[in-house]
Amino acid sequence: MAVLDEPVTVAPRQARRPRPWKRPLSVLLSIVVLLAVWWAVAAAEVWDPIFLPSPGRVWDAFVYSVTSHNGMPGYQGYYLWEHLWASLWRILRGLFWAILFGVPLGVVLATVPPIRVVVEPYVDFLRALPPLAYFSLLIIWFGIEDSSKVWLLFIASFPPITLATLAGVRRIPGEYLESARSLGAGRLQLVLHTVLPSTIPDVLTGIRIAMGFAWTTIVAAETSNGIPGIGGLAWATKKELLTDVAIVCVITIGLTALALDAILRLLERALVPWSGRT
Template sequence: MDVVQSPGVVAEIPDPSIGPAPAPTRRPRRGGAPLRRLLSVLLSVVVLLAVWWAVAAAEIWDPIFLPSPGRVWDAFVYSVTSHNGLPGIQGYYLWEHLWASLWRILRGLFWAIVFGVPLGVVLATVPPIRAVVEPYVDFLRALPPLAYFSLLIIWFGIEDDSKIWLLFIASFPPITLATLAGVRRIPGEYLESARSLGASRLQLVLHTVLPATVPDVLTGVRIAMGFAWTTIVAAETSNGIPGIGGLAWATKKELLTDVAIVCVITIGLTALALDAALRLIERALVPWSGRT
């Protein structure tokens, strides 16, 4: 490139052999990504329903084993309306069955958080207690919840108490271990900085340890929520009405496959909605974590 100078002015004349300057690169806009994701999901649902309808219409299997989408929709409508003065199915509307299960899950999960998070902090910060207690937490984590459900029924009866205890024990280990892992991942510089500023042990836990472990705790809660759903459905096979799992279990007596599918879809959509809510909470509380 040649330079032409004049009094008080310096101008550059581009060299034609070099060619045009490259255009500035633009970052792709991501505003349409959620919309494309939503359209992809809707398209997959439409394809699934079309395949389901075609297979059911071909009567490859007996309608008892594979009812059509229309028949499942009719079962859903039946479950949310009254018939001969009786609500829904088994004397309760579908949302009453769902709320009964969800209320049991929320109570069990609440107590698992109340006890699991502090215990995880203690296990991470007090090695002697960790050496004694952590094997018991791992033992509970490895046990299938239904293995001890009979004991809980004997101890607490067949009402909600035994189910809540079961959900608490199933949710407690993942929350505790996630908290423990989160505390152990805190950089030592953070703790030393807080101590150098005069923070007491309680202030260190409240203002440094707990905020830094929020992403791990929420991950543990999400995992525990999944465990809770699989556990409550099995637990409600015993005196589980009202309850979405109890309703699904009751359909086997009369081979109500359409109602069972309604229960499965309801459970799945509710679990997805709860997980999405937990993700939104995580983004609001810890936007710096980068997790989605």
């Protein structure tokens, strides 16, 4: 009588443990490779140093920007962090007003169709305009001080926040709204306790996009009376062909924008851990 083979059991593969050090190491390695290639190209003098200064010259420009010389701080009479804070303060003010008006308007556009039909085309129109197209008008209306710059940043940030909120509200499942109404929620309670919490992921995504638009707009905003300001400093380098200073400005803007985006990502994880976004 044949003996049946016993069924072979395969042990489940052990899940790989996440390696939190792997991503930072990869980023660090890519930076090292980039610096090495940059140094090699600059040393070979493929291009004139005016067009591509070496990493050493850029580092010297950075050191110059954060130190005093003959009693004068950095470039244009301000330290680098003073330029950065001036720009960041303008961006934060423009973004604040964009959030304050954009989120409620997005909710209204999503919940009141007649208003959406009339107002949404204007929001799309503003979204499509390049900043320099209307900056001259803002200077005429509000002057060359910070008011025109904050208005410019507000207009650049307002449409993405409004449209992201609108999309978030329209994506709320109807069952959520019906459940809230069946429990006796009024219109205001429905908005405060169901609509707004459900749209937080979309609102934060809109803020992240708006933050990117604001950073890309800051140089245009600071072309007129933009000192102190990191964009104004970058604009001023063209007069004396200070490529190394311009690169310092670009790197500073990029790193600051990445840091702010990381803060928004952490905020999103803390407020809406169920969204699954990273």
